Amino acid sequence: MRDDKWLKNLAKRVLQRYFPDVEIKNNLFIRFGRFNKQRLGTIKFGRRKEDPNTFITINGFFKDENIPEFVITATLAHELVHYSQGFFSPHPQLHRYPHRGSVVNRELTERGLDDILKLQKEWLKKNWADYIKKNYYV
Ligand SMILES: [Zn+2]
Numbered sequence: 001m002r003d004d005k006w007l008k009n010l011a012k013r014v015l016q017r018y019f020p021d022v023e024i025k026n027n028l029f030i031r032f033g034r035f036n037k038q039r040l041g042t043i044k045f046g047r048r049k050e051d052p053n054t055f056i057t058i059n060g061f062f063k064d065e066n067i068p069e070f071v072i073t074a075t076l077a078h079e080l081v082h083y084s085q086g087f088f089s090p091h092p093q094l095h096r097y098p099h100r101g102s103v104v105n106r107e108l109t110e111r112g113l114d115d116i117l118k119l120q121k122e123w124l125k126k127n128w129a130d131y132i133k134k135n136y137y138v
Helices: 004-018 069-084 100-110 114-135
Strands: 028-032 041-045 054-058
Touching (some): 004 069, 041 069, 054 069, 069 100, 100 114
Antiparallel strands (some): 041 054
């Protein structure tokens, strides 16, 4: 089983490799969250009003080593693009909406994450529905 420490290390590698120009300007916490059928990851502010913390939460299913690492890398990178574009981070907000106009995928491509994004998409399309059927108990 992967744990939060493993996830933090992966995030560190993703930041160093693909986001070397993006300054982490506040406390950024990255951790596994609940098991979720749909959402792969989220980014949110903590409760503190002044200088709020940022929380990136990754689907709890991704602790399972049957999920390929590139799926998690792509999910982390997606949330880190939001961070860099000023959504739930101290950076200036670059767009009015977080997803409209494929602004996230465009930046992922610019940062050299196109292949990983494609791998993630293909893997999810092929496997996710079955995985959920086998592993999600309501
Ligand atoms: Zn998003």
